[in-house]
Amino acid sequence: MSPTRSIEANTFSIVARCASTGESGVAVASAVPAVGSICPFLRAGVGAVSTQSWVNPYLAVRILDAMQAGSDAQSALDKALAEDGEANLRQVGVVDASGGSASWTGADCTPWHGEAKGRDFAAQGNMLTGAPVIAAMAETFQRTAGQPLEDRLMACLEAAQAAGGDKRGRQSAALVVFGAEAYAKLDVRVDEDPDPIPRLRRTFDVAKAQLLPFIAGMPKRDGGSAFPPEVMDLLLLSPPDRPAGGGSAKP
The missing domain is CATH 3.60.20.10 (Aminohydrolase, N-terminal nucleophile (Ntn) domain)
Incomplete structure (x- = not known):
């Protein structure tokens, strides 16, 4: 067929x-x-x-x-x-x-x-x-x-x-x-x-260190959300300065 x-x-x-x-x-x-x-x-x-x-x-x-x-x-x-x-x-x-x-x-x-x-x-x-x-x-x-x-x-x-x-x-x-x-x-x-797959591993490791803490604080079904100060501080850093690095500091 x-x-x-x-x-x-x-x-x-x-x-x-x-x-x-x-x-x-x-x-x-x-x-x-x-x-x-x-x-x-x-x-x-x-x-x-x-x-x-x-x-x-x-x-x-x-x-x-x-x-x-x-x-x-x-x-x-x-x-x-x-x-x-x-x-x-x-x-x-x-x-x-x-x-x-x-x-x-x-x-x-x-x-x-x-x-x-x-x-x-x-x-x-x-x-x-x-x-x-x-x-x-x-x-x-x-x-x-x-x-x-x-x-x-x-x-x-x-x-x-x-x-x-x-x-x-x-x-x-x-x-x-x-x-x-x-x-x-x-x-x-x-x-x-x-x-x-090695590229995915790198993205995975960076996302675990930088993105998962943010996603954990996003709004839930019950409407609640919580972004701890340390998460906000982390995301205010340039990507290379965050845990696991990555990205670029150039605008």
Whole structure:
């Protein structure tokens, strides 16, 4: 069947939930530009989805809608795939708010392709160098239990790339985490780079030191917000003078 309604993103990703905090996240990398703009879909208190191979964003939307209405990850995925006439071209990973996970790889996805899933995570990929890419993500996620979700996801991307990654090469990577709010706790990406995961690591480290304290003080669902003086003082500094540095002091 000739795909007509989507963009092909041959990719590796992990969708995951933190059992301690209830946060959900997606980390993804691919040899296409701006993969973070088309594959990850998250909803606070509901779960996370990565839609890849011949990407169908509406699969992710339908899955999140179904989980919000009470379906678990597997039931939501099954229902959404049943409504997609080109499910054979899709690859999808899902995690729900209870830690249930599900994944699907259509028969016409580009090899090597596969997935691994367990409590709180699903790892998947296609057009990969081989099975070790998926195994590396699964092992890393399980080994890092107890660490912050964003740290675990970043480590999973690094492990997957070290195991081989996308067999075409490297171009973009992204990491998104949602907590209790309707906006992301962390959303970092590298949209075009010959070595995007190390670049993402640098952006990730700077964002953790400089951006996360600010986001933690932003308005909450209950309307409350709090920006401690030390956070305001930090952001008044030139970027190179802040923790983790970065940026430029030049106007």
